[in-house]
Amino acid sequence: METQNIYLPYIMQIEKVSEDAPFVKTFRLKFINPEDAESFSFKTGQFGEYSVAGVGESTFCIASSPTRKGYIECTFRKAGRVTTALSDLEEGNTIGFRGPYGNVFPIDEWKGKNLLFIAGGIALPPMRSVIWNCLDLRENFKDITILYGAKSVADLVYKHELREWDERPDVKLVTTVDPGGETHDWTGEVGFVPTILDKMAPKAENTIAIVCGPPIMIKYTFPILEKCGFADEMVYTTLENRMKCGFGKCGRCNVGKTYVCKDGPVFSLKQLKQMPDEY
C-alpha cells in the first residue's frame, strides 16, 4: 500500500470466523493486497485499529503470534458500536486494519527463564499472541505455566487451544472459573484467579510473570506475586485505554505523561508503579 496517509487502513478479508465464547468471536484476517502481506510485520504485544466502514474503528490487540505468518487474528467481545458491527460480519467480508502500533513483550530478554502467564476472561487474547510466540520458540524458555480463569466455563475463550495446551507435556495449564460458574463436568479449579494463584504458590526465581485481566483481577494478583517474591521488573502486563489514532496524537490514552499507544501497551509492574493511577 503506497500511501503517505497514516489513517488509511489496510483492507483485510475475513478468512475464518470462530465463536469462542458467548458474544466473543475471533477473526482470521488476510491482506487483500499481496504486497501488503509481504511487507507487513509485527511483534507480540502490539495492537491495531480494526474498522467497519460506515461504523468506525475499534482498538484491540493482535491475538495471533508473529511466528504464524500470512495472517493476523483478533478476538473481540460484542460490546460497543464497532464490535457489534464486526460481530455481524461473515467469512469473505472485508474490513479495515491499521497497525501494528505500540511496544512489544520483550521475549528476547526472557530467554532461559520460566514463564508464568496469568489471564482472566477476555484478556487471554492479548496474552495468546505471546503464549504462542513463546511456544513456537519453546527451546528458548524453561517451564511454561498458564493460569487462566473466567466467570464461567462458557466464558473461557479458545477452548480448543486450552485443550491443546493441556495436552502438551511442556506446558502446565491451570484453568479456573469463578465460584458458581462451574458445570457438573468441570474438572478445573473453582475460585478467583488470585486465589488459585496463591494456592499454586509459584516460584519467583528466574521467572517472568505476565498478567492480563480485568482491573479487579490485576489489583488482587500483583500482591500475591509480590508475596511469592516476584520483583516488579519481572512482572509484565498490558494496558488498554480508549484510543482513536494509535500513534500519540488524538490525546486520550495517556496515563500522566505516558502514552499507552506509544510507550505501551506493554508495561512492567515497575513502570506501572511509577505511573499515576489514571488508567
Added chain:
Amino acid sequence: MERKLLTKDSYRSLITKLIGQNYQVVAPVKKDTMIDFLKISSFDEITEDYIVTVSSAKTVAFPRNEKLFDYEKQNKKLTQQDYDFDSIPQSVLIGVRPCDAFGFHSLSSIFCWDSIDKIYTTRLERTTIIGLSCNKSDDYCFCTSTKGSPGSTAGSDILLTKMTDGNYIVEIVTEKGAKLVADFSDLFTADGGVDKESLLAKVAANFNVDDVLAKINSKFEDEAFWTEQAMRCIGCGACAYVCPTCACFDIQDESHGGKGHRVRCWESCGLSLFTLHTSGHNPRENQGQRWRQRLMHKFSYMPDRLNTIGCVGCGRCSRACPVDMNIAEHCMSIIEN
C-alpha cells in the same frame, strides 16, 4: 532580520494579486458579531478590528473536520480512495497574531511526533503565514507570561507591524516569506527605520510560565486542588475548540448508502465521554481529573515529551468560557498553592 516597508495601498495590491493568482487567501473577516478566519475573495472583506479572532488560525492546517479518505462498500467488498494530497491549496494566511503563529509550533510537535501526519504537514507547508503584530490587547491576553510577545516573529513567515500612518513594517522571517516578498518585489519598498517596539501593545507579564512548569507536577496528586479548580467547569469543551494548540481529535465515519468517508474532527479532553471505555470504566471520571489533564498536557506533558509548551497566552479559552474560567488565573494559583 530583513525589513521592508509595505504601504497600505501596496498591501491591498498584494492581497488582490494573491487572490488573482488563485491562492486561497484566509483572513480575519467580520461575520455577524464575530470575527473569524475565512477564505476571502476581495481585500475589502478583511478586518483588522480584533484583538484575536474567535477561532484560532489552526483551522488552516487542522480543520474542524477533515476527510481522511473515502470508502465504498459493494457486495461485501470494501474499496478505499486515498486522501487527495493534490487537492490541498496553496494558501496565504493573513492577519495572524503572534500568539497564533507560535501555536503552529506546538501543533506541529504533536502531528510530527514519530508518525508524520502528512495531511497536517502538507497543509502547513502550502501555507504562507503573514503575521500581524498586536497594537492593542485586552485583559485576557497573557502572551508575555508564556514566552511570547505582541511583536514576536516566531511562527510567522512574514510579520507585519502597522505604523501610525497605516503603512506596515515588514519583517521577513523565513525562506517561504522571502519567496513571497520576492514574487511581489515591486510592492515592497525600503524600510524606513521606524521603531517597531513603540507600536506594540503593552501586555503585562503577570506570571512566568517556567514557574508553572516547575510546580505543576507536584500538584498532580492533590485531588482537592483540582476539584476546586474545576468546580465551575461544565465540561463543554469550548476552550479546546478555540485553542490554537489543542490537537485532540476523534475519528468518525460518515456514510450515505454504501459510500462515505472517515473523518477526523476536533474533540476535547474536557468532555466526559472522551476517555470512557466501552465497559463503563472511565480513567478520568470527574471534571477535576479532566481539567487536570488539560493543564498537565499543556504545562507538563508537552514540555516533557515534545519540548514545547501547549499554551501561547492568546486567552481565547478564557474569552470563550461560558462560566468565566480564566486560564491565566489558574496558572497563577498553581504557582501560589
